[in-house]
Amino acid sequence: MQFAAKLNAFIQNTQRLIPALRLVWQSSPRWTILRLLLVTCQGFLPLISIYLVKLLVDALTHRTTISNPQLILQQSTPLLVGVIGVTLITLICKTFSDLVNTAQTQRVSDHMRSILHAKSISIDLAYYENPQYHDTLQRAQQEATTRPNQILTRLAQAGQNGISLVAMVGLLLTLHWGISIILLLAAMPTILVRLRHIRRLYHWQRIWTPVERQSMYFSWLIIGEMFAKEIRLFGLGDLFSQRFDQLRKKIYNAKLQLIIQRSLSFLAAQLVAGMLVGSVYGWIFHQTLDGSLNLGDLVLYHQALQRGQGALKSLTSSLSGLYEDNLFLANLYEFLDLTPTIISPASPKAIPVPMRQGIVLDRVSFSYADSSRQALHDISLSVKPGETIALVGENGSGKTTLIKLLCRLYDPTNGRITVDGMDLRDLNLTELRQQISVIFQDYAKYYLSAQDNIWLGNIHLPPSDSAIVAAAKQSGAHDVITRLPQGYDTMLGKLFNDGEELSIGQWQKVALARAFLRESQVIVLDEPTSAMDPKAEYEVFKTFRELIQDQAAILITHRLSTVRMADRIYVMDSGRIVESGSHDQLMAMQGTYAHLFNTQAQNYVLA
Numbered sequence: 001m002q003f004a005a006k007l008n009a010f011i012q013n014t015q016r017l018i019p020a021l022r023l024v025w026q027s028s029p030r031w032t033i034l035r036l037l038l039v040t041c042q043g044f045l046p047l048i049s050i051y052l053v054k055l056l057v058d059a060l061t062h063r064t065t066i067s068n069p070q071l072i073l074q075q076s077t078p079l080l081v082g083v084i085g086v087t088l089i090t091l092i093c094k095t096f097s098d099l100v101n102t103a104q105t106q107r108v109s110d111h112m113r114s115i116l117h118a119k120s121i122s123i124d125l126a127y128y129e130n131p132q133y134h135d136t137l138q139r140a141q142q143e144a145t146t147r148p149n150q151i152l153t154r155l156a157q158a159g160q161n162g163i164s165l166v167a168m169v170g171l172l173l174t175l176h177w178g179i180s181i182i183l184l185l186a187a188m189p190t191i192l193v194r195l196r197h198i199r200r201l202y203h204w205q206r207i208w209t210p211v212e213r214q215s216m217y218f219s220w221l222i223i224g225e226m227f228a229k230e231i232r233l234f235g236l237g238d239l240f241s242q243r244f245d246q247l248r249k250k251i252y253n254a255k256l257q258l259i260i261q262r263s264l265s266f267l268a269a270q271l272v273a274g275m276l277v278g279s280v281y282g283w284i285f286h287q288t289l290d291g292s293l294n295l296g297d298l299v300l301y302h303q304a305l306q307r308g309q310g311a312l313k314s315l316t317s318s319l320s321g322l323y324e325d326n327l328f329l330a331n332l333y334e335f336l337d338l339t340p341t342i343i344s345p346a347s348p349k350a351i352p353v354p355m356r357q358g359i360v361l362d363r364v365s366f367s368y369a370d371s372s373r374q375a376l377h378d379i380s381l382s383v384k385p386g387e388t389i390a391l392v393g394e395n396g397s398g399k400t401t402l403i404k405l406l407c408r409l410y411d412p413t414n415g416r417i418t419v420d421g422m423d424l425r426d427l428n429l430t431e432l433r434q435q436i437s438v439i440f441q442d443y444a445k446y447y448l449s450a451q452d453n454i455w456l457g458n459i460h461l462p463p464s465d466s467a468i469v470a471a472a473k474q475s476g477a478h479d480v481i482t483r484l485p486q487g488y489d490t491m492l493g494k495l496f497n498d499g500e501e502l503s504i505g506q507w508q509k510v511a512l513a514r515a516f517l518r519e520s521q522v523i524v525l526d527e528p529t530s531a532m533d534p535k536a537e538y539e540v541f542k543t544f545r546e547l548i549q550d551q552a553a554i555l556i557t558h559r560l561s562t563v564r565m566a567d568r569i570y571v572m573d574s575g576r577i578v579e580s581g582s583h584d585q586l587m588a589m590q591g592t593y594a595h596l597f598n599t600q601a602q603n604y605v606l607a
């Protein structure tokens with residue numbers, strides 16, 4: 001029963017070969033064909049070579065029976081030329097093989113990276129909040145760029161060595177059938193040791209991935225730019241280095257055990273193999289001394305045995321390598337098999353352009369995966385085209401979460417969100433997101449040109465469209481950019497040559513321009529001016545009001561002085577809407593909003 005299960009697992013495992021080879025083929029069909037041709041040549045060349053050597057030795061040893069040296073020369077010269085020719089061809093094949101191998105490895109690894117990128121883009125945001133996903137991603141990244149190509153290499157090597165081995169075994173069979181059997185027996189212990197080690201290594205890697213990731217995290221903290229300031233000011237460098245070292249030491253110790261076990265087992269296997277092959281050599285020399293074999297035969301069989309052993313060794317190494325590749329490919333497929341759940345329906349409805357009734361959240365509740373708490377609870381609100389609503393509330397009250405649901409980065413656990421009465425889940429996802437322009441509080445800083453930073457908001461426009469400058473003027477970024485050395489062509493950030501760093505408020509203006517550039521029906525600004533000075537903030541909101549016209553706008557801010565402009569204000573607390581109305585209505589209610597507003601106003605006066 002156990003054997004059947006093992007066999008089944010082995011077959012399942014082998015099935016991964018085909019798609020991996022398909023990936024290799026897709027990435028570089030011409031290189032693949034060339035490689036297979038070279039491998040076939042390289043497989044046959046050793047046989048031709050040693051056969052010519054045998055004929056040459058025979059011709060030379062006939063010297064004793066043939067008295068005419070001219071005749072001997074005539075017979076042996078073409079053979080010698082043949083041996084040299086084959087050696088030369090072998091060398092040329094080897095050189096081309098290396099070239100093809102290097103070129104194809106590059107192609108396959110780039111192709112695999114593209115596949116990983118495509119998958120990463122398609123999967124749900126929720127995956128990124130799951131540690132197991134990060135383990136899977138890390139393992140997939142480790143395998144993706146090397147394994148598929150390695151499989152082809154090993155298959156090619158196995159083919160090449162297989163051809164050589166069959167030829168050598170054929171030769172040895174003419175001497176004694178038992179020799180081939182002994183060769184095979186000699187290879188068995190090594191094969192078994194390898195397979196056992198591969199399985200151990202695979203399980204070891206799965207167990208240790210989280211620790212590996214943790215250690216890499218500390219390395220990233222120490223090396224990365226993002227934490228460079230705090231690490232220096234808080235003196236955290238040594239602490240993080242120590243934590244990194246501790247983790248690496250744990251990994252090292254565990255791996256060392258694995259390697260020691262493998263080495264000892266290999267040593268034992270090699271000793272057994274050595275004794276078996278040694279006995280065959282002994283027998284051949286005995287036969288030669290007996291006179292049963294002549295000198296040419298001795299050379300032929302010695303070479304056949306040596307090369308046969310070499311080919312068998314390489315073949316078993318390639319086959320066990322293939323087994324390893326198959327096993328570890330599971331890591332790649334585990335990632336490639338992840339399926340997004342936030343997708344367009346099979347027959348999506350067209351998103352209305354322009355919207356008439358607007359967006360409605362109808363009793364929406366939501367919990368993040370693996371969280372028992374509800375981040376949103378029974379939320380109902382609406383925003384019509386041309387209206388601006390504001391969401392206010394303490395940290396963690398659910399404002400950003402609500403926006404993420406609106407963009408369908410997540411789907412509600414209960415309730416529904418509609419656009420003109422149509423559930424978001426019934427709409428085309430790409431079209432929906434095209435109609436929403438969002439700048440989150442943790443907006444992106446792209447280390448690209450200033451122009452690209454804004455253009456990314458609407459890549460359907462030409463990269464130097466005049467609308468980019470218009471959007472920059474609206475957000476206040478234009479003045480910042482024109483003062484840069486190369487204006488809109490200036491590289492932002494310090495990651496690449498000639499980059500210019502911006503202040504946080506300036507980066508925010510650039511991000512805001514990106515949002516303004518998007519031709520969408522809904523605009524969402526999540527803390528868009530938190531880093532701006534009061535004058536810039538005032539300008540942004542003044543422009544914003546003029547700008548939105550028919551757009552539905554949602555504004556999230558802690559600065560209550562700016563939410564007065566909203567048509568309606570929703571006050572959130574612990575995932576619920578606790579108050580809603582205009583500024584005046586809410587002030588009159590003397591509830592949470594009025595309290596927050598008065599506290600801020602008081603602080604402002606005190607300041």
Ligand SMILES: Nc1ncnc2c1ncn2[C@@H]1O[C@H](COP(=O)(O)OP(=O)(O)OP(=O)(O)O)[C@@H](O)[C@H]1O
Pocket residue numbers: 129368369371375393394395396397398399400401402441
């Ligand atoms: N990715 C996530 N996974 C699990 N829980 C999350 C996640 N993001 C936010 N939360 C939780 O959801 C709740 C609401 O968070 P949210 O970011 O929506 O608050 P917020 O009102 O925007 O806060 P802030 O004013 O600080 O930006 C918080 O309790 C937070 O801990």
